[in-house]
Amino acid sequence: MTDNMKNQRLNQLDIDFVRSCFPTFEQPLAAKTAFFENAGGSYVAGPVLDRLMHFYLVNKVQPYGASEILNTAGEQMDAGRTTMADLLGIATTDLTLGASTTQNFNTLAIACEGFVSKQSEVIVTNQDHEANIGAWERLCKRTEAKLVVWEINPETAELELDSFRALLSTNTAIVCMTHSSNIIGTINPVEQVIELCRANNTRVAIDGVSFAPHQWPDIPTLAPDAYCFSTYKTYGTHMGVMFTSEDFRTQLTPQSHYFNERYANKLLDTTGPDHASIAALAGLGEYFSASHSHHFGVSDVTLYEKALQISALMHAHETELCKHLLDGIVDLPITILGRNNTDGREANIALTSTKYTSAELSAHLAKHNIAAGNGDFYATRLLKSAGINDTEDGVLRISFAHYNNIDDVNRVIAALKEIH
Numbered sequence: 326m327t328d329n330m331k332n333q334r335l336n337q338l339d340i341d342f343v344r345s346c347f348p349t350f351e352q353p354l355a356a357k358t359a360f361f362e363n364a365g366g367s368y369v370a371g372p373v374l375d376r377l378m379h380f381y382l383v384n385k386v387q388p389y390g391a392s393e394i395l396n397t398a399g400e401q402m403d404a405g406r407t408t409m410a411d412l413l414g415i416a417t418t419d420l421t422l423g424a425s426t427t428q429n430f431n432t433l434a435i436a437c438e439g440f441v442s443k444q445s446e447v448i449v450t451n452q453d454h455e456a457n458i459g460a461w462e463r464l465c466k467r468t469e470a471k472l473v474v475w476e477i478n479p480e481t482a483e484l485e486l487d488s489f490r491a492l493l494s495t496n497t498a499i500v501c502m503t504h505s506s507n508i509i510g511t512i513n514p515v516e517q518v519i520e521l522c523r524a525n526n527t528r529v530a531i532d533g534v535s536f537a538p539h540q541w542p543d544i545p546t547l548a549p550d551a552y553c554f555s556t557y558k559t560y561g562t563h564m565g566v567m568f569t570s571e572d573f574r575t576q577l578t579p580q581s582h583y584f585n586e587r588y589a590n591k592l593l594d595t596t597g598p599d600h601a602s603i604a605a606l607a608g609l610g611e612y613f614s615a616s617h618s619h620h621f622g623v624s625d626v627t628l629y630e631k632a633l634q635i636s637a638l639m640h641a642h643e644t645e646l647c648k649h650l651l652d653g654i655v656d657l658p659i660t661i662l663g664r665n666n667t668d669g670r671e672a673n674i675a676l677t678s679t680k681y682t683s684a685e686l687s688a689h690l691a692k693h694n695i696a697a698g699n700g701d702f703y704a705t706r707l708l709k710s711a712g713i714n715d716t717e718d719g720v721l722r723i724s725f726a727h728y729n730n731i732d733d734v735n736r737v738i739a740a741l742k743e744i745h
């Protein structure tokens with residue numbers, strides 16, 4: 326890093342720098358593709374790839390033991406866990422690493438069987454991905470608790486706080502909701518929900534899978550009981566991250582082997598996910614750090630603060646691109662599901678056309694090497710409630726990541742204009 330770079334403070338994302346941190350862009354397929362399937366899974370940051378490869382090549386063994394090869398494997402896995410906890414500003418004991426968010430929610434719901442009973446109510450939404458509905462529905466079936474659905478306003482597809490207030494009761498044991506929908510992208514009022522739940526002695530589990538790739542979650546400020554997201558959508562390896570508060574864990578039934586119950590971070594770990602993938606998470610810290618010093622100069626703020634600050638630049642960049650897309654297609658016979666502007670939303674656009682099925686739109690974009698899928702993206706209940714009955718065809722989803730550039734967006738606009 327030059328002296329000049331040490332002192333620089335960039336107030337917008339340096340997109341060329343960002344793309345240089347993702348080796349996938351050097352691959353011929355990615356080089357020709359405008360990639361808008363990011364909500365399905367993102368490209369992986371270079372330092373994560375390096376660490377993944379290193380673990381598989383050098384240390385693909387059980388962690389810890391008498392020999393050096395075992396110890397260095399364990400140290401790399403510890404570094405992965407510690408880095409993820411540091412990035413989130415949470416204690417490593419509050420962090421569970423699972424194979425996916427679906428699996429983490431399933432485990433969490435099973436762990437709630439000790440305090441959810443026949444008298445309890447569990448609130449889910451019909452805006453969520455199925456991962457944060459089905460697990461709770463099954464919990465209610467097992468415990469005979471009542472499943473209460475916080476329904477979207479079908480006109481806007483949004484969740485309204487007044488409807489929530491009407492559902493919260495003295496029997497509500499837990500509220501399970503998404504931070505932002507993987508279809509409509511509106512950021513939900515999770516702060517207010519958590520506050521209402523605190524006052525009501527109710528637990529809150531937040532699905533941050535769709536939110537985290539766009540804005541790094543500030544778990545310490547939010548202070549939920551549980552918060553989950555998937556690192557394969559935040560430029561890392563295929564893992565599910567789950568925060569649970571120490572206080573919440575006192576109510577949960579351990580799901581680990583009995584002899585591991587004394588380790589807080591194993592309490593809800595049922596699978597022992599891929600060791601290399603855990604180790605490689607340390608690379609995410611390197612990516613956020615490198616990106617932070619590139620944009621803000623050398624700084625001794627914590628990794629958590631770095632992640633929040635750099636993520637604010639990423640979000641601003643994506644929002645600008647998203648606005649460009651919305652402006653560019655405003656005159657086309659296209660309906661945006663949710664808000665048709667960038668206020669209070671993630672850069673995640675779901676749309677339908679009056680002229681084509683969503684599958685036809687996706688296929689047309691693919692011909693122009695633009696990757697954007699169609700379907701219900703496992704938010705089937707949301708689509709049905711919003712009046713989209715053919716959920717298989719569903720919506721065309723154009724989901725951004727911070728490494729998208731203006732050229733990517735112009736290609737989408739041109740391709741959509743071409744056929745409308």
Ligand SMILES: Cc1ncc(COP(=O)(O)O)c(C=O)c1O
Binds near residue numbers: 424535
């Ligand atoms: C909003 C949302 N929640 C949960 C999930 C499930 O995550 P995972 O694939 O890690 O189980 C997804 C996956 O796409 C999602 O978009």
